Amino acid sequence: MKFSVLVVDDEKNIREGLAEYLRLEGYDVAVAADGKEGLASVERGLADLVITDLRMPALSGSELLKEIVSRYPSIPVIVLTGHGTVEDAVEAMRSGAYDFITKPVNLDHLSLLVRRALERTELA
Numbered sequence: 525m526k527f528s529v530l531v532v533d534d535e536k537n538i539r540e541g542l543a544e545y546l547r548l549e550g551y552d553v554a555v556a557a558d559g560k561e562g563l564a565s566v567e568r569g570l571a572d573l574v575i576t577d578l579r580m581p582a583l584s585g586s587e588l589l590k591e592i593v594s595r596y597p598s599i600p601v602i603v604l605t606g607h608g609t610v611e612d613a614v615e616a617m618r619s620g621a622y623d624f625i626t627k628p629v630n631l632d633h634l635s636l637l638v639r640r641a642l643e644r645t646e647l648a
């Protein structure tokens with residue numbers, strides 16, 4: 525089964541770079557420039573997993589996370605941020621994030637997280 529990953533980030537270079545990397549890893553990838561656009565993509569069924577930035581205009585990553593967890597609990601969400609603090613990580617995990625990583629993103633670590641999250645989803 526080919527999984528789809530949604531990358532939500534207001535920074536175009538990061539959004540497109542992560543998308544390209546994930547495509548090379550064999551995933552179908554959709555992108556969104558903010559949380560509202562990301563939520564619309566989830567509602568259209570374009571995501572088996574979401575990777576979202578924490579701080580974005582319109583709808584923040586933490587708000588997006590809460591919406592996905594409450595409405596689509598089977599979709600894992602990985603939160604990433606360039607402004608990560610311990611408090612942000614704890615709050616994201618309490619809100620239901622699968623994991624929390626900081627920018628610059630270690631692509632090998634991200635690939636491992638994505639694979640594990642999707643394997644867990646597939647088993648469920």
